[in-house]
Amino acid sequence: MDAIETILQHRSIRKYKNEPIDEAIITKILESGTRASTTGNMQVYSIVVTKDISIREQLLKCHFGQKMVMEAPLHLTFCADFNRFNKWCYARNADPGYNNFLSFMTSAIDALLAAQNVAIAAESFGLGICYLGTTLYMADEISKILKLPKMVVPITSIVVGYPDESPELTDRLPLEAVIHNETYQDYNNERINELYYEKENSELTKRLIEENKLENLAQIFTYKRYTKKDNEFFSNKLLNFLVETGYLEEQ
Amino acid sequence: MDAIETILQHRSIRKYKNEPIDEAIITKILESGTRASTTGNMQVYSIVVTKDISIREQLLKCHFGQKMVMEAPLHLTFCADFNRFNKWCYARNADPGYNNFLSFMTSAIDALLAAQNVAIAAESFGLGICYLGTTLYMADEISKILKLPKMVVPITSIVVGYPDESPELTDRLPLEAVIHNETYQDYNNERINELYYEKENSELTKRLIEENKLENLAQIFTYKRYTKKDNEFFSNKLLNFLVETGYLEEQ
Numbered sequence: 001m002d003a004i005e006t007i008l009q010h011r012s013i014r015k016y017k018n019e020p021i022d023e024a025i026i027t028k029i030l031e032s033g034t035r036a037s038t039t040g041n042m043q044v045y046s047i048v049v050t051k052d053i054s055i056r057e058q059l060l061k062c063h064f065g066q067k068m069v070m071e072a073p074l075h076l077t078f079c080a081d082f083n084r085f086n087k088w089c090y091a092r093n094a095d096p097g098y099n100n101f102l103s104f105m106t107s108a109i110d111a112l113l114a115a116q117n118v119a120i121a122a123e124s125f126g127l128g129i130c131y132l133g134t135t136l137y138m139a140d141e142i143s144k145i146l147k148l149p150k151m152v153v154p155i156t157s158i159v160v161g162y163p164d165e166s167p168e169l170t171d172r173l174p175l176e177a178v179i180h181n182e183t184y185q186d187y188n189n190e191r192i193n194e195l196y197y198e199k200e201n202s203e204l205t206k207r208l209i210e211e212n213k214l215e216n217l218a219q220i221f222t223y224k225r226y227t228k229k230d231n232e233f234f235s236n237k238l239l240n241f242l243v244e245t246g247y248l249e250e251q
Numbered sequence: 252m253d254a255i256e257t258i259l260q261h262r263s264i265r266k267y268k269n270e271p272i273d274e275a276i277i278t279k280i281l282e283s284g285t286r287a288s289t290t291g292n293m294q295v296y297s298i299v300v301t302k303d304i305s306i307r308e309q310l311l312k313c314h315f316g317q318k319m320v321m322e323a324p325l326h327l328t329f330c331a332d333f334n335r336f337n338k339w340c341y342a343r344n345a346d347p348g349y350n351n352f353l354s355f356m357t358s359a360i361d362a363l364l365a366a367q368n369v370a371i372a373a374e375s376f377g378l379g380i381c382y383l384g385t386t387l388y389m390a391d392e393i394s395k396i397l398k399l400p401k402m403v404v405p406i407t408s409i410v411v412g413y414p415d416e417s418p419e420l421t422d423r424l425p426l427e428a429v430i431h432n433e434t435y436q437d438y439n440n441e442r443i444n445e446l447y448y449e450k451e452n453s454e455l456t457k458r459l460i461e462e463n464k465l466e467n468l469a470q471i472f473t474y475k476r477y478t479k480k481d482n483e484f485f486s487n488k489l490l491n492f493l494v495e496t497g498y499l500e501e502q
Contacts, residue, residue: 182299231349
């Protein structure tokens with residue numbers, strides 16, 4: 001299938017068939033990951049490929065018990081990884097200077113571009129995928145389960161398998177909501193109302209507001225889904241982990 | 252072209268024809284960006300689409316004078332953006348709690364997955380692209396040029412245009428260098444030697460070592476390309492900008 005078609009048809013899949021994935025397909029989608037752009041061709045990322053059920057059971061807890069983690073036969077954890085590069089430098093009498101925030105971001109970018117290539121490649125084979133945003137929340141626990149050494153940080157994960165559902169395309173804001181011509185045009189209230197009109201007036205939103213007994217969709221995000229308290233808790237947890245693993249200095 | 256083929260044929264393009272891109276194609280590749288997965292469907296990113304020559308001249312300086320910035324007719328800056336979401340929350344009597352590190356990473360991930368979709372979509376139309384890793388180094392200066400408000404951070408940029416070169420595929424480490432089965436297997440010196448053998452013995456590497464008058468390729472990275480001093484300088488610059496723009500608290 002054409003790349004654009006594959007991209008435009010993306011849905012996150014949360015129900016999977018109990019059907020294994022051919023090894024040749026797995027190799028091809030991983031190879032697709034490695035063809036993504038990488039800063040200075042350093043390839044400062046790693047992909048941990050987990051199929052073992054008992055390890056996925058441990059990962060399940062890190063991903064807040066989302067059932068698809070056990071249903072999908074393939075679990076990929078994309079990690080920022082300066083460990084391999086550093087070991088190479090040490091073995092070559094070169095002094096690496098990557099224990100800092102910029103290098104963390106560099107390696108996180110490498111990991112994410114590879115992840116999206118893998119996602120698209122998987123979908124082009126008729127597989128379904130779902131990203132697990134919980135990865136950064138639980139980076140320290142995932143690190144223990146996957147035996148990650150210092151300077152390796154799980155950034156995102158995707159589960160991969162044959163879909164057992166065919167959900168509708170997810171709604172998006174109108175294209176002009178996320179696009180700025182030449183420079184950024186900031187939003188006033190009127191523009192916000194226009195851009196969020198369709199989302200706020202969908203049947204899904206109306207149902208969610210009723211279920212959550214809140215005034216509107218924005219409150220569902222701030223009071224239920226992505227709360228200040230949780231965000232601050234997981235921010236501190238992640239920053240502590242970045243210190244522990246060697247990317248950030250102790251403050 | 253099939254998605255896998257498009258992905259496997261990716262080369263970064265650094266020379267471009269003086270040929271404009273059809274508006275319908277630009278719209279299609281931007282739309283492709285918006286179909287990427289986004290955390291909780293919040294779409295906490297923005298894409299600044301810059302064609303104007305005088306603005307690109309200003310951006311050129313931020314991108315260390317790389318000529319392709321002026322050659323390629325389309326310049327896309329992918330930004331972590333909680334500004335729009337926050338404005339929506341404020342307009343809806345919802346109290347956003349996204350001025351923290353986790354939310355910065357969440358929005359950076361959104362921006363990067365969209366960027367890679369755009370890159371692949373562009374390539375599927377026969378366009379060439381190149382990522383600009385300088386974006387994070389110069390986030391504060393780029394922010395001024397593109398008039399980014401608080402809580403908007405440029406994460407990466409790509410230039411897009413019709414290729415005026417057809418470079419060879421870039422070398423990569425063997426697939427097994429970046430893949431770990433089930434859990435992470437750390438590298439010892441022998442394994443590092445094996446995995447880097449081909450890269451270290453290529454004609455390109457031999458030429459670079461001679462030109463740089465250094466012992467080996469690793470030293471070219473640590474002493475010339477990505478030095479400790481530069482990394483630390485740009486880390487502090489970026490962290491200060493994250494404080495200034497509202498994602499991080501002052502330490």
